[in-house]
């Protein structure tokens with residue numbers, strides 16, 4: 001298989017075979033991310049994709065699922081993406097479910113009809129690293145799209161019947177804008193109605209512009225307790241019946257389906273953590289994180 005590092009596997013789909021169809025990230029400018037800093041974006045040459053599919057056809061001919069790599073494979077136009085999905089179906093005839101993470105802005109160059117066609121070829125689920133629904137925050141961390149773009153593109157996914165995940169990055173707005181980030185994100189996420197909402201807490205990694213800004217006093221990170229208060233505010237304002245996942249330091253008991261049924265319980269758990277949680281331990285867990 002032809003993989004370019006780093007390879008990000010969705011941890012919730014640990015057994016999916018991976019297929020590299022692009023390398024790196026076209027954007028590469030989010031202020032909290034260094035994941036693809038040293039990788040130049042380029043589409044994977046079709047010969048290499050085909051060689052990988054030949055290998056997969058020998059190793060796992062009955063594959064029903066596959067994850068496309070890397071950061072935003074859907075940046076490719078419909079006309080470039082469609083032949084790749086057709087080849088996947090040719091080499092792996094039992095394929096039912098193709099998954100990819102991608103950027104909201106990658107969907108702009110596709111019509112609903114084109115998305116429907118991709119869905120028929122197996123593209124059933126997309127993960128959107130939205131991070132915030134608050135326009136001030138989106139601009140502050142250089143996400144490269146607005147809340148209006150998020151709603152518009154998610155509506156297209158819904159119309160095309162493609163399920164999607166949305167992620168909320170707890171703490172990314174810093175102290176001054178924390179509540180707006182929480183409340184406006186919950187509002188936009190609720191309007192988009194994703195099948196899954198994932199939340200993770202901001203860790204300031206070496207090499208990120210946001211860490212430089214924090215060192216210069218231009219960005220004030222939240223404390224662990226403030227992160228939990230922001231997460232609780234987001235949860236309180238979120239009104240879509242999604243599967244809810246959190247990679248926060250207090251994750252285990254918060255994750256599960258039927259969010260609206262569990263919302264009161266999640267808020268109660270967070271209140272308890274805010275009052276009695278071991279913030280030093282949470283800070284240590286965060287310090288030991290090595291990637292997003």
Ligand code: SF4
Nearest residue numbers: 025028029030033071
């Ligand atoms: S967060 Fe995603 S879109 Fe932003 S630079 Fe990193 S990989 Fe690219």
